[in-house]
Amino acid sequence: MTDRLADEIRAMAEASYAPNPGIASRVIERVRQEPEPSRWAPWAKSTLAVALTAVVLVPVLGFGILLRANLLRLPLPGGESSDTTPALSLASTGPGGDWVVRRGLHLGRTSGSVPLANVLYQTADGGRTWTERLRFDGGYDGMSWDADGRDGTLWTVDWTQRSFALTVYATSDGGLHWLRRTPTAFPAAFAFFRGVEGWVYSQSPAARSDPAPIYHTTDAGATWTRVGTLDANSWGSTSGVGEDQFEFANARVGWFRTGGVAAPGDSGLWITTDGGHTWTSWVSVTPPAGLENADVILGYPVLFADGHAVLPVAFGRITDPVYARDPNHLVVSARYVYSSADGGLTWTNPQKLEAGGLQPQGSQYMQFYLDQKHWWITSVNDHPADNPVPQGQQFVARTVDGGQTWQVFPSPAIIQLMFSDSQHGWAEAVAGPNNTNILLRTADGGAHWQEAQVP
Amino acid sequence: MQRPRQLARMNEQAMTLELISAARRGDRDAFEALLRPLIDPAYRLALAMLSDRTAAEDAVQESALKAWRAVRRLRPDPESFRPWLLAIVANQCRDTRRRRWWTVLKFADLHPPDDPTTDPSGLVDLRQAIAQLPANDRLVLYLFFYLDLPLPEVAATLGISTAATKARLYRITRRLRPGLEISEVYQ
Numbered sequence: 001m002t003d004r005l006a007d008e009i010r011a012m013a014e015a016s017y018a019p020n021p022g023i024a025s026r027v028i029e030r031v032r033q034e035p036e037p038s039r040w041a042p043w044a045k046s047t048l049a050v051a052l053t054a055v056v057l058v059p060v061l062g063f064g065i066l067l068r069a070n071l072l073r074l075p076l077p078g079g080e081s082s083d084t085t086p087a088l089s090l091a092s093t094g095p096g097g098d099w100v101v102r103r104g105l106h107l108g109r110t111s112g113s114v115p116l117a118n119v120l121y122q123t124a125d126g127g128r129t130w131t132e133r134l135r136f137d138g139g140y141d142g143m144s145w146d147a148d149g150r151d152g153t154l155w156t157v158d159w160t161q162r163s164f165a166l167t168v169y170a171t172s173d174g175g176l177h178w179l180r181r182t183p184t185a186f187p188a189a190f191a192f193f194r195g196v197e198g199w200v201y202s203q204s205p206a207a208r209s210d211p212a213p214i215y216h217t218t219d220a221g222a223t224w225t226r227v228g229t230l231d232a233n234s235w236g237s238t239s240g241v242g243e244d245q246f247e248f249a250n251a252r253v254g255w256f257r258t259g260g261v262a263a264p265g266d267s268g269l270w271i272t273t274d275g276g277h278t279w280t281s282w283v284s285v286t287p288p289a290g291l292e293n294a295d296v297i298l299g300y301p302v303l304f305a306d307g308h309a310v311l312p313v314a315f316g317r318i319t320d321p322v323y324a325r326d327p328n329h330l331v332v333s334a335r336y337v338y339s340s341a342d343g344g345l346t347w348t349n350p351q352k353l354e355a356g357g358l359q360p361q362g363s364q365y366m367q368f369y370l371d372q373k374h375w376w377i378t379s380v381n382d383h384p385a386d387n388p389v390p391q392g393q394q395f396v397a398r399t400v401d402g403g404q405t406w407q408v409f410p411s412p413a414i415i416q417l418m419f420s421d422s423q424h425g426w427a428e429a430v431a432g433p434n435n436t437n438i439l440l441r442t443a444d445g446g447a448h449w450q451e452a453q454v455p
Numbered sequence: 456m457q458r459p460r461q462l463a464r465m466n467e468q469a470m471t472l473e474l475i476s477a478a479r480r481g482d483r484d485a486f487e488a489l490l491r492p493l494i495d496p497a498y499r500l501a502l503a504m505l506s507d508r509t510a511a512e513d514a515v516q517e518s519a520l521k522a523w524r525a526v527r528r529l530r531p532d533p534e535s536f537r538p539w540l541l542a543i544v545a546n547q548c549r550d551t552r553r554r555r556w557w558t559v560l561k562f563a564d565l566h567p568p569d570d571p572t573t574d575p576s577g578l579v580d581l582r583q584a585i586a587q588l589p590a591n592d593r594l595v596l597y598l599f600f601y602l603d604l605p606l607p608e609v610a611a612t613l614g615i616s617t618a619a620t621k622a623r624l625y626r627i628t629r630r631l632r633p634g635l636e637i638s639e640v641y642q
Contacts, residue, residue, distance in 0.1 A: 005628060009600040012585060017499060018508045024494040026512070027519045028487055036481045037524045087616050103616055139618050430614060437614070 088437040088454060089140055090428050091120065093420040095149030096174060098123045100130075100426075100439060100454055101140045119455075120154065122175060126424070127441045127452030133175045138167055141188075146195030147305070150174050153193045153220050158183065166191055166200060168221030181221040186213065190246035192254075196220040199254065199276055201230060201246050214276040228277035232258055232270050249303040249343045251275055255282075261318060261330060262296040269298040271344075285338055288350045291315045295330055301344045302369040309340040310369050311347050335359055337403055339372065353377065355397030355406035356388040368417040368425075373402045376425070376446055378414045396427075396446040409447045412440065419446075426452075468533040475536060478526050486526055489536050490519060496537075496602050497544045503597045504548040504590065511548075518543040538604070538611030545594055545612060584631050592627045599624055 091099040102119045120134040120143075138156030145152040154169045164187030169178045189212065190201040196219060203212035211231035215224045248254035256270040262284050271282040284296055299312030316332040335354075338347035353359065360367065360379035368376045378396045381389050388408045389395045396411040400422060412429040419425035427440040427449060440449040477485035494515060501511035501518075521543050529539060585593060591613075598609045610620040 005631065006600040009585070009596055013499070013503050013597060013601045017502060020498055020508060020512055023498055023512055023515065024491055027494050027516050028491060030516050031487065031490070031519050031523050032483065034520055034523055036483070037526055087614075087619075103619075139622065 088428055088439055090416050090418045090426050090439075091140075091143040091154070092145060092152075093418050093424075093426060094145065095147060096145040096152055097149070098127070098420070098426065099133075099143060099175070101143075102454055103140055118156075120175075121454060123452075126443070127426075127439065127454075130455050132455070134169060134178050136167075136169060136180070141166075141191060142193065144193040144195055144198075151196050151220070153196055153198065154178070155191055155193065155198070155221070157188050157191065164188055166221070168193075168198070168217075170196065170220035170222075179220075184215075184221075184224065186215060186224075190256075192246050192248060193220075194248060194250075197248075197251065199227075199246070199248055200224075201256065214272075216276060227275060228272070228279070230256055230270060230272075230276075230279045232256055232279070232281075245300065247301070247303065248276075249301075249309070253343050253345070255301050255344065257298070257300045259297070262298060267298055269301075273345075285311070285313055285347050285350070287315060288334075288336060288352075291334060294333065297330060301340075303344055304369075304371050306371075307341065307343050308372050309344040310372070310375075311338040311340065311344070312336075312353065312367065313338060313350070332359070337369075337375070339402070351403035353403060355395075355399070356408040358383065358388070358395065358397065358408065366415060366417055368419055370419050370422065373400055374419070374422050375399050375403060376417055376419065378411060378417060378427075398446050400445075407445075407447070411446070412438075412449060414440070417446075471533040471536070472531065475529060475531055475533065479529055479531065481527070486523060490522070490540070493537055493540050494519075497540060500541060500544055500594075500597060500602060501548050503601065504545070504594060514544060514547040518547045521547070534608070535611070538608040541598070541602075541604075541608075541612045542614060549590075588627060588630075592623070595620065595624055595627060 087103040089101040089103060091101045093099070100121050100123075102121065117135040117137060118140050119132055120136070121130040122133050123130050134154065136154070136156060138158050141155050141157045143152065143154045150172060152171050152175060156167045156169075158165045158167070163183070165183035165185070166188035167183045168181040170181065171178045184200070186200070186202045188200045189203040192199050196217075198217045198221060200215040201212050202215055203210075211229040213226050214228045214230055216227045217224050245257045245259070246255070252273055252275050254272045254276055256279065258266075258268045258270070260266070260268045262268050266281050267284045269282045270279045272279045282298075284298065287294060287296070294315040295318050297314040297316075299314065301309050301311045303309045313336050314330060314332050315334050315336065316330040318330050334352060336350040337353050339349045339351070340347050355377065358379065358381055360377045366378045370376075376396060376398050378394060380394050381391055383391060385391065389410045394411050394413055395408050396414065396417075397406045397408045399406045412427075412431065414427045414429045416428040417425065418427070423443055423445050425442050425446060427442070429438050429440055429449075430436065431438050439452045439454055441452045442449050471489070474485045474489050478489060497515045497518065498511055501514040502508065505511050505514065518540065522540050529535060585596065588596070595609065595613065598604045598612055599606070604612065606620055606624075607617050609624075610617040613620060615623075
């Protein structure tokens, strides 16, 4: 069956393949015109000059500071340290501190992938020093804390096995000690925890389009109860790294987002108000004036502890009926953020999501909502003009008044954002030809970012 | 005792490692020897991502230059060059797509024939399904099924772990073929 799928994909790609005689010669010739590569990357040259000056002025201490601040970055040596390309995940920021997971599968020098343990790190000083808190196996999937930051969970899904089993690690002392629960007997396509209370959307790899059982725990995964089913088999379209599709505001109200374009009977957003027992396709929002006939994609509700919530919504037009439900074919004309004061049951007051003339779009689009007022988006300036940041430049935009006014800052290639308050936040970015993950820290609301070294 | 095929592979790896070491020292001939066999897969990947022959060649050319400029930072690993170069190509294609966003929304001109029932192979359905995938998901499919890259190389190209690649590949193929068993995807 897979052979047939592979054959079809090859056939499809071949059907659109257009031979390009002579391309190899042209490419090679172009490379020949290029001067010999520098021993140092351009940015390394300038930073090295700074570093040397600093070394002269402050012989030992200055150099150490530069290294720690990552102002000096030399080409990777051929030694063991260059052998791996660690992947990072922003895990949590808030009452339990700042947490990062260094994911455990690295590319080995000669053996392809080398399975190593994931490592959970905590920092209490903005990333200057890190303390290892847990080593664990499996695919890291998420982390959550109770409001006091004492009780928490971290969970993994075994993506490498057919089981898709969920393993929960629980702590009751702020992460100093962890208890590993036995992997679940049921699969976990999506899992969500609010501290020690959790839910699982349990669609098995072989379940096809059967309704998915919903499992619930109130004791950090020690025991599970099947509470209902959800028949939303069109799920699959995610909006960005770190975004959830399955979330509960409290013990009763939860959401599941498919990501599809809204259609009669299926808005793309499912809601439960009885803790996951029953689910209904939630009705769509009232569009702003002028967009009454637009196609709609409902984003993911972001629920705050005070009962308020925001809901990003994209409006646009799908011109080809073949792709009527496909979010990738929506030509977006405007993005809005709706607000809710009742935990997401009703949505009003659409605010246009536009920063300095820029609307977030494309695969680099990422957003973070701290509360009703403080929002961040990151995207790339696709405008033909270099305003407010150069064309093609990624940016971070911040609002402190619920989207009425914005500040726009040029930024690295950020793929995940997380803020603990209006000023302090973290970002995961990619850098270099290997898409190396780097961790960034801001203390001024996203205007400036500094790399933080994870052990 | 080593089998002939294993020995041949070891020799090939040793030779590749030699070329990489030389290229890292700035040896242009060594770099060209590494680059030449990968130009076609790089172009196929770029064409699949951009659906535009000229843009695809531009992307490959720019990627080759970037690779040459950065070759000293290449890991001395015989299996590192292909995913490294294809990652540069994929990034270059993403940059190109960002600059012509509205064109990309009309991805690939994969319109079905007037009468889909005349296509008994189901290929039209698959085309539509693939066309509806996010661009990064299509990239995974092309790398794995079209370019036949092993999973660790797909992972290296994407800059994510092998496990994450596996999970992503499984989810995508399952969406395309809901009845697929996970073991069937990686066999």
